[in-house]
Amino acid sequence: xxxxxxxxxxxxxxxxxxxxxxxxxxxxxxxxxxxxxxxxxxxxxxxxxxxxxxxxxxxxxxxxxxxxxxxxxxxxxxxxxxxxxxxxxxxxxxxxxxxxxxxxxxxxxxxxxxxxxxxxxxxxxxxxxxxxxxxxxxxxxxxxxxxxxxxxxxxxxxxxxxxxxxxxxxxxxxxxxxxxxxxxxxxxxxxxxxxxxxxxxxxxxxxxxxxxxxxxxxxxxxxxxxxxxxxxxxxxxxxxxxxxxxx
Ligand SMILES: [Zn+2]
Numbered sequence: 001x002x003x004x005x006x007x008x009x010x011x012x013x014x015x016x017x018x019x020x021x022x023x024x025x026x027x028x029x030x031x032x033x034x035x036x037x038x039x040x041x042x043x044x045x046x047x048x049x050x051x052x053x054x055x056x057x058x059x060x061x062x063x064x065x066x067x068x069x070x071x072x073x074x075x076x077x078x079x080x081x082x083x084x085x086x087x088x089x090x091x092x093x094x095x096x097x098x099x100x101x102x103x104x105x106x107x108x109x110x111x112x113x114x115x116x117x118x119x120x121x122x123x124x125x126x127x128x129x130x131x132x133x134x135x136x137x138x139x140x141x142x143x144x145x146x147x148x149x150x151x152x153x154x155x156x157x158x159x160x161x162x163x164x165x166x167x168x169x170x171x172x173x174x175x176x177x178x179x180x181x182x183x184x185x186x187x188x189x190x191x192x193x194x195x196x197x198x199x200x201x202x203x204x205x206x207x208x209x210x211x212x213x214x215x216x217x218x219x220x221x222x223x224x225x226x227x228x229x230x231x232x233x234x235x236x237x238x239x240x241x242x243x244x245x246x247x
Contacts, residue, residue: 023055040132040169041178045103053093053101061089096130099167105160109151109187116152119191119230121145121237124245125159129166129175131202138172140198140214143241144183145234147191147223161186172198172215180219191223193234 031038031047038044048056065085068075075081093101123143130137144158165179176196183192195218204211224231 022059023052024059027052027056040100041171041174042100043104043168044100048101056101057089057093060092061085064088095167096128097168099164100169102164104164104182107153107157107161107186109153112148112150112152116148117190119145119147119224119233119237121193121234121241122155122158123195123238123241125162127162127166127175127196127198129168129170129172129198131200132169132171134202134206135169136201136205138166138170138198138200138202140196142166142179142197143195143234143238145191145193145195145224145237146183146187146189147230149188149190151187153187157186158183172196172200173217176217176219180221184221189222191225191227191230192219192221193224193231194219195235195238 027044027048028038031044034047036042036044036047062085065075068081068085073081075084121143124141125144127140127142128137129139142162144162161182162179165182166175168175176194180192180194183189183194195216197214197216199214203209203213220231220234224234
């Protein structure tokens with residue numbers, strides 16, 4: 001005979017009191033209605049309501065907990081993995097993928113009063129990302145070359161915007177394009193060149209397990225695109241910066 005006695009209610013994590021259903025479903029619906037893309041390397045910050053990021057953290061932790069159970073890891077008794085789900089959720093939403101869920105850091109630009117038009121490079125700036133295919137790290141360096149336009153931004157700001165753009169699941173080629181778009185939007189340079197050299201843990205840690213391979217790609221826009229000597233100068237400057245590093 002089947003027992004009809006209800007089982008003891010188990011303690012549940014605090015769930016959002018707002019609309020029913022997972023918060024991710026509500027956010028997805030809102031994005032779809034607005035016709036906004038939510039690919040792995042898109043930023044969603046403008047479409048999140050107050051408090052939704054906290055709710056998302058609870059939801060993601062729950063799903064990671066289930067994934068760990070599916071991997072047959074005894075999270076109820078293993079002291080090492082007891083709080084792994086919460087850590088992973090926090091890490092995704094606020095650290096390694098913060099560029100999806102958080103707004104761009106505030107970056108002030110200033111008029112180029114001295115009408116500077118000599119090119120300069122900034123780098124290496126460390127970049128940290130993860131591949132969209134396996135969510136394993138992509139770690140490398142980035143160099144940015146600028147021929148100033150009407151506005152300028154502080155040197156450290158390039159590192160901030162690069163960190164924000166790269167902190168999403170990516171493929172390297174798209175990451176560089178997105179970074180170029182953001183820098184153009186911030187300071188409208190006459191010319192922009194970006195070079196990224198990165199190691200893909202996709203290839204080091206798994207797959208072909210090739211530890212030394214790195215991927216290099218670049219994007220050149222404006223005067224760097226139209227003037228081959230300027231482009232050459234950028235790559236020379238990067239080489240010099242690299243040489244300084246290795247001394
Ligand atoms: Zn991968």
